[in-house]
Amino acid sequence: MAVKRIRLIEIAHARSGDKGDAGNVGVIARDERYYPVLVQQLTADAVKRHFEGICFGPVDRYELPNLGALNFILHNTLGGGGTVSLKNDAQGKTLSAAILRMEIDVDESLLAG
Amino acid sequence: MNKTIRIASGQGFWGDLIDAPYHQVTRGPVDYIMMDFLAEVTMSIMQKQKLRNPELGYARDLPGQISRMLPHIVEKNIKVITNGGGVNPLACRDAIFREAEKQGIKGLKVGVVVGDDILDNIDALMAAGIELRNMESDDAISGIRDRIVSANVYFGAFPIVEALRQGAQIIITGRTTDTGLTLAPMIHEFGWEADDWDKLAAGTVAGHILECGGQSSGGNFLADWKSVPDLAHIGFPIAEAHPDGTVFITKHENTGGLVSEATVKEQLLYEIGDPTEYITPDCIADFTSIRLKQEGENRVKVYDVKGRPFTPFYKVSASYHDGYSAVGTLTYTWPEALEKAQAADQILRTRLSDLGLEFDEIRSEFVGHNSCFGPLATMPEEINELVLRIGVRGKNRDHLVRFGQELAPLILTGPPSVTGFAGGRPKPSDVIAYWPALIPKTAVTPHVIVEEN
Numbered sequence: 001m002a003v004k005r006i007r008l009i010e011i012a013h014a015r016s017g018d019k020g021d022a023g024n025v026g027v028i029a030r031d032e033r034y035y036p037v038l039v040q041q042l043t044a045d046a047v048k049r050h051f052e053g054i055c056f057g058p059v060d061r062y063e064l065p066n067l068g069a070l071n072f073i074l075h076n077t078l079g080g081g082g083t084v085s086l087k088n089d090a091q092g093k094t095l096s097a098a099i100l101r102m103e104i105d106v107d108e109s110l111l112a113g
Numbered sequence: 114m115n116k117t118i119r120i121a122s123g124q125g126f127w128g129d130l131i132d133a134p135y136h137q138v139t140r141g142p143v144d145y146i147m148m149d150f151l152a153e154v155t156m157s158i159m160q161k162q163k164l165r166n167p168e169l170g171y172a173r174d175l176p177g178q179i180s181r182m183l184p185h186i187v188e189k190n191i192k193v194i195t196n197g198g199g200v201n202p203l204a205c206r207d208a209i210f211r212e213a214e215k216q217g218i219k220g221l222k223v224g225v226v227v228g229d230d231i232l233d234n235i236d237a238l239m240a241a242g243i244e245l246r247n248m249e250s251d252d253a254i255s256g257i258r259d260r261i262v263s264a265n266v267y268f269g270a271f272p273i274v275e276a277l278r279q280g281a282q283i284i285i286t287g288r289t290t291d292t293g294l295t296l297a298p299m300i301h302e303f304g305w306e307a308d309d310w311d312k313l314a315a316g317t318v319a320g321h322i323l324e325c326g327g328q329s330s331g332g333n334f335l336a337d338w339k340s341v342p343d344l345a346h347i348g349f350p351i352a353e354a355h356p357d358g359t360v361f362i363t364k365h366e367n368t369g370g371l372v373s374e375a376t377v378k379e380q381l382l383y384e385i386g387d388p389t390e391y392i393t394p395d396c397i398a399d400f401t402s403i404r405l406k407q408e409g410e411n412r413v414k415v416y417d418v419k420g421r422p423f424t425p426f427y428k429v430s431a432s433y434h435d436g437y438s439a440v441g442t443l444t445y446t447w448p449e450a451l452e453k454a455q456a457a458d459q460i461l462r463t464r465l466s467d468l469g470l471e472f473d474e475i476r477s478e479f480v481g482h483n484s485c486f487g488p489l490a491t492m493p494e495e496i497n498e499l500v501l502r503i504g505v506r507g508k509n510r511d512h513l514v515r516f517g518q519e520l521a522p523l524i525l526t527g528p529p530s531v532t533g534f535a536g537g538r539p540k541p542s543d544v545i546a547y548w549p550a551l552i553p554k555t556a557v558t559p560h561v562i563v564e565e566n
Contacts, residue, residue, distance in 0.1 A: 013336035013375065017384035020249055020547065026382020028375070030336065053488035064388050064401050067378050071388055079476065083154045084546050086438060086476040086504030088484040096335055098486050 002108040009100035010111075012038060016096035021081040022073050023055070023092035025099050029068035033110065038070055039063065041104040047072055050102045051095075072099075116356065118302050120295055120319070122349045124148035124195070125326025127155050127172050133326060133349050134178050134193075138185045141365035143351060146182070147294040148195035149324045150175070156288060157432035157545040159199035160232070160263040170201030171208075171285075179283065180212035186282065187218060194273055194294045198285040200230055200263065203562075205285050210566040224276030224563040226286035229266045231429070231557060238556060245429060245550040254550065257433045262545055264431035266552060269394030269423075270316070271307065272559040273297035279563040288430060290393050292320030295352060303356040314398035314420025315358030317391065321398075322362055322380050322415070323350055329362065329380035331370035336379065343369025360415045361408065372411040394427055394554075396420040426551040435546035436473065437513045440504035441520040442480070444533030447497050453528035454479055454501040460527050461503065464519055472507035472516075500533065506544060513541035 008027070011034040016025040027042060029035040044061040051059070057075030064071060078092050079085035089095075121143040123134030127150040134146050150172040163170030175197040186193060198205040202225045213221045231238065235258070238245065245254040245264075254261070265288035274297050276284045284297075296316035299305065305312045322329050330350040331341040348368025353361040364372055381400060385391060388400035402419035445454045458477045465475070481499035483490035505516045517538040524531055 013379065015333070015335060015379040015383050019384060019386060020549065024382075024384055024386070026379070026385070028336070028378050028382065050489075060387075062386075062388050064382075066401055066403055067381060067405070069378060069382055071382055071385060073386060079474075081547060082152075083157075083432075084435065084438075084506070084544055086440065086474060086506055088478050088480060088502060094485040098489055100335075101486075101489055 003105050004108045004111065005103055005105055006111070007100065008102040008104055011106065012100065014096035014100055016092050016094070018078055018082050018091040019073065021078050022057070022075045023077040023095045025072045025074060025095045027070045027072070027099060032068050035065065035068040037104070037106055037110065042070055044072070047099065050099065051077070054098070116302070118144045118298060118354050120145040120147060120298055120323065120352045120354060122147060122323035122326050122351070124150060125324065125328060126150065126152055127174070129326050131174055131178065135181050136368070137349055137351070137365070138182050138189070138191055140348070140368060143191055145298045146191060146193045147323060148175070148193065148197055149291045149294060150195065150197040151199065151288060153430060153547050154432065154545060156200055156263040156265050156430060159201070163201050168204050171199040171205035172197035175205060176208040176212050179209050180216070183213060183216055183218060187221070190282070192277070192298065193283045194297060195284070196286045196289045196291070196294060198225065198287050200265070200287060202227060202285045202287050209283060209285070213566055220565050221283070222281045222563060222565045224279065224281030224284040224561060226268060226272040226276065226284070226289060226559055226561055228557060228559045229268050229287040229289070230264070231266055232261065232264045235261065235264060238552070241556070243552060243556055245431065245552065248549040248551065254431065254548065257548065260433040260435070262432045262434055264429060266557050267394060267428045267430065268559050269293045270297035270300055271395065272561050274300045275561045276563055277301040279561070281563045291324035292317045292393055293395060295320030295323050296395060299354050308422070310396050310420035310422060311418060312358040313396035315360060315418040316354070317393055317396060317398045317420070318400070318403055318415060318418050319352040319354060319360040321391070322377060323352055325380060325383065326350070327370060328383065329377055330364050330372050331376055334371070334376055334379060336375045341371045345369060358416070358418060361412055362415060363412045372413055374405045374407050374413055377405060377413050377415070392424060394423060396423050425554055427554055427557065429550040429552050431548040431550060432545045433548055435544045436506060436508040437510050437541040438504060438506040438544050439513045439517055439539040439541045440502065441517065441539035442533060443501045443520070443523060443531055444498060445501060445528065446530045447495060450496045450499050451479060451482060453530065454499060457501055457523050457527045457531070458503060461519060461523060465516060468515060470512040470515055471509060472505045472512065474506045476504045478502045510541050517541070
């Protein structure tokens with residue numbers, strides 16, 4: 001089995017927003033056959049590592065198999081939240097793009113199929 | 114019963130496309146228009162406007178938007194439901210009545226939902242032992258009592274249902290949940306019971322899909338934004354609702370944008386927490402039960418939604434004054450744009466420190482390089498130009514003013530090839546912080562007032 005390293009954007013899309021000082025990042029498989037890869041590779045720990053220096057709190061992960069999607073809550077991420085934050089992206093709107101830069105390992109046959 | 118109703122999204126936030134609701138009533142058939150205006154910070158802005166002028170405190174675009182729609186909604190009996198009443202829904206209604214009179218329209222029934230504004234009741238609530246603890250920090254609200262700017266309870270769909278039952282054509286509320294605006298007409302038209310949890314959850318999910326306007330019909334679509342046709346003329350989403358709770362998301366023909374499983378999925382994932390418990394005053398919706406199916410071009414079926422009983426609490430959204438902030442920018446160009454901007458940042462921080470100024474936070478970002486991606490940003494070989502964006506936040510307003518005076522001097526006393534200071538000195542603005550809390554449902558009561566002009 002040949003393993004290929006890809007960026008998450010190849011097999012998923014995403015949307016993000018704010019919940020107080022936490023960012024919400026929804027990651028959606030581009031095809032249902034990719035969903036198990038998301039479940040396996042996008043652990044809360046892996047996402048926390050990816051957002052090191054951006055997310056300063058814990059990461060919660062929730063599964064939505066019905067939509068082929070995962071939802072992440074990144075605590076302590078938005079510099080105090082929408083109205084207090086000095087960040088350019090005070091509402092976490094671009095966290096969705098940021099997570100899609102994550103590199104993951106996938107079975108090449110899965111991409112071909 | 115085979116009837117269906119078409120509920121159109123007309124506004125996704127205060128500041129959205131002004132003509133969107135007009136296009137929804139004129140470009141195809143609809144029965145209801147829902148217009149969501151309220152974000153967490155909006156109520157505090159409206160409360161400040163009302164302090165300056167007791168006739169204000171609502172979404173000021175709204176009377177004009179309704180005025181333009183009025184001949185069409187009267188002729189076609191389209192109903193309008195909106196939370197744009199903000200902290201002064203009665204004044205908003207009176208402004209709408211004035212618009213109707215200008216057009217010679219008589220007998221317009223407008224319903225208003227009040228009772229959500231608890232700003233003047235906080236002391237009484239505290240005396241009754243209701244602490245309004247912050248849901249994130251668990252602090253009691255007494256610690257910020259003298260700095261509270263606004264405090265509103267999130268009501269659900271049922272006060273709106275009552276206004277519809279009394280025959281209101283336009284319903285203006287204060288802090289009603291975004292989802293309640295869409296759920297209410299389904300309860301009213303289909304006679305859903307207050308404990309029919311699956312149906313209430315289905316209407317709530319439809320509300321979540323509509324509440325951000327074009328964000329479910331092709332706007333902000335990350336999966337494949339280039340595939341979305343004619344965003345310039347984007348059609349806002351429409352929910353075609355059926356009595357059994359099945360909803361089809363679509364949009365008017367001959368409009369731009371896109372309704373697909375992917376556009377709806379992105380919106381479903383937007384600003385949610387635990388998907389198994391999406392809590393509203395009307396029910397708890399389980400987003401892990403939602404099924405989607407593309408049923409034709411720009412038409413997605415949403416079905417099988419499950420729900421369960423609501424909690425004994427309303428959510429409260431309060432805001433309070435929490436110091437000041439100011440943000441300024443300077444633009445640096447090649448060569449060594451990033452190094453120059455970083456040096457300027459350090460020079461400024463040294464000067465602020467030498468002056469003994471105190472801030473809760475100083476934040477520097479390099480727009481064009483890493484303001485959004487932070488440590489994830491990759492280093493390009495050559496940066497042509499970037500913007501140093503530096504913000505400060507603190508309690509002492511004079512220190513914020515002095516920060517504003519220290520930025521421009523960097524042009525003549527800092528690194529070279531710098532420009533972009535046309536806006537003048539950054540000025541301190543009030544920081545209004547958000548205070549989420551819970552309140553027992555028994556402590557507040559919504560009131561519905563329906564009158565005609």
